Amino acid sequence: MTIDDLKRQNLILFEVISGSRAFGLATEKSDTDIKGVFYLPKEKFYGLEYIPQISNASNDIVYYELGRFVELLLKNNPNILEVLASSSECILYQHPIMQQLTLDLFLSKQTEQTFAHYAISQIKKAKGLNKKINNPVEVKRKTVLDFCYIIQGQHTYPITNWLTKNGLQQQCCGLVNIPHGRDLYALFYDASGSCGYHGIIQHEDSTELCLSSVKIDTPVMAYLSFNRDGFSSHCRDYKAYWQWVANRNQQRYKNNIENGNDFDAKNMMHTIRLLQVAYEIMTKGTITNKRPNRDELLAIKQGKLSYDEIMQLAESLLAKIETASLSSRLPDQPNSQKALAVLLTMRNHLYQS
Incomplete structure (x- = not known):
C-alpha cells in the first residue's frame, strides 16, 4: 500500500x-x-x-x-x-x-529511560562525528606493510624505513612463522630471486602477510612483528569514515563546517530539546511540543555553543531528569x-x- x-x-x-x-x-x-x-x-x-x-x-x-x-x-x-x-x-x-x-x-517514568537512551545515542553520534571531522582518514588506505616492524635489540623500526635504509625490496623477502609467537616472523632475503620467496605482501591491497618455504639452516636476516590488531582497527575506521563521507548530508555538513562546528549542530539542538521535554514530563506530567526557548535552541543549531558547552548542558539535564524521576507522580510504566x-x-x- x-x-x-x-x-x-x-x-x-x-x-x-x-x-x-x-x-x-x-x-x-x-x-x-x-x-x-x-x-x-x-x-x-x-x-x-x-x-x-x-x-x-x-x-x-x-x-x-x-x-x-x-x-x-x-x-x-x-x-x-x-x-x-x-x-x-x-x-x-x-x-x-x-x-x-x-x-x-x-506517560510514565519509563520516559526517563527512552528519552535519555535516545539522547545518549545522539551524543555518541555527535562524538563520533566530532572524531571524524577532527581526524580525517586519507583517501588511500594504509597497507599491511605500514603495520610491520623489524625487531632489533630492544627496539622496533617500521619495515618500510628499514627496507629503504638497507636498499632492500619487500618482494625479495621470505617470511616464516615463529612457533608460539603471535604474529612474529623470521625474515630471510634473496636478492637473486632464485629461492622463490613470495615477498612480505603480494600487492598493496593484501590483508595478510605472505609466507615462503625456506631451506633449513638459511641464516635469518631479521625478525618481523605484524601489528594485526592495529591493521584491523585501521581498516574498520577507514571503511566507517568513507561510508560516512559517501552518505552524509552534504548541505548540513557544509553548514556545520562554515559555522566552525566539528559536530552535527542540528542533531545536538534536537537532543537538548528532547532532554528538556523529558524533564518537563517528569516535573509536569505533560508534553509541550512548541518550545518556549526557541532562541536558545537555535543558537545551538547555529554553532554559537561549543561542543563542550553542549555536552555539559546535556549532562546537566540528564542529572536533573534522574533526580526529578524520584519524586515524579507518574506511574512506573x-x-x-x-x-x-x-x-x-x-x-x-x-x-x-
Whole structure:
C-alpha cells in the first residue's frame, strides 16, 4: 500500500505537522514533516498482509498503523509521544475516534529511560562525528606493510624505513612463522630471486602477510612483528569514515563546517530539546511540543555553543531528569491493560459491519 492508497480509501485517522515546524524551530530552509496514523482494511488486518508503517521515499511523511502506533506509545517512544501531543494548529486531520488515545494513558517514568537512551545515542553520534571531522582518514588506505616492524635489540623500526635504509625490496623477502609467537616472523632475503620467496605482501591491497618455504639452516636476516590488531582497527575506521563521507548530508555538513562546528549542530539542538521535554514530563506530567526557548535552541543549531558547552548542558539535564524521576507522580510504566482495552474498542468500532 502507498500513501495515495490510504487517502483514496479514507484510512487515515490522524495527520499532523511534525519536526521543526511543530517545535517552533523552523527556519526558511526547514522542510515540512508529516506524521500520522492509519488503519488497515479489515481483510488486510485479519489476513496475512499486516503493514505496520507506510512512508514516502524521503521518509519525511510517515504513517503508522493504529496498533503499531499504540505499541510505540506503550514503549514511550519519544517521537511517537510527540505526535500524540501535537497542538491543535499542527493537526491537519483527526478522526473523532483518535480522541480516545490520550497522553495520560501512556506517560510514565519509563520516559526517563527512552528519552535519555535516545539522547545518549545522539551524543555518541555527535562524538563520533566530532572524531571524524577532527581526524580525517586519507583517501588511500594504509597497507599491511605500514603495520610491520623489524625487531632489533630492544627496539622496533617500521619495515618500510628499514627496507629503504638497507636498499632492500619487500618482494625479495621470505617470511616464516615463529612457533608460539603471535604474529612474529623470521625474515630471510634473496636478492637473486632464485629461492622463490613470495615477498612480505603480494600487492598493496593484501590483508595478510605472505609466507615462503625456506631451506633449513638459511641464516635469518631479521625478525618481523605484524601489528594485526592495529591493521584491523585501521581498516574498520577507514571503511566507517568513507561510508560516512559517501552518505552524509552534504548541505548540513557544509553548514556545520562554515559555522566552525566539528559536530552535527542540528542533531545536538534536537537532543537538548528532547532532554528538556523529558524533564518537563517528569516535573509536569505533560508534553509541550512548541518550545518556549526557541532562541536558545537555535543558537545551538547555529554553532554559537561549543561542543563542550553542549555536552555539559546535556549532562546537566540528564542529572536533573534522574533526580526529578524520584519524586515524579507518574506511574512506573504505562497502563498497558487499559491502553489495549481502548485499542480493542477502537478496532471494534472501525471494523463493525
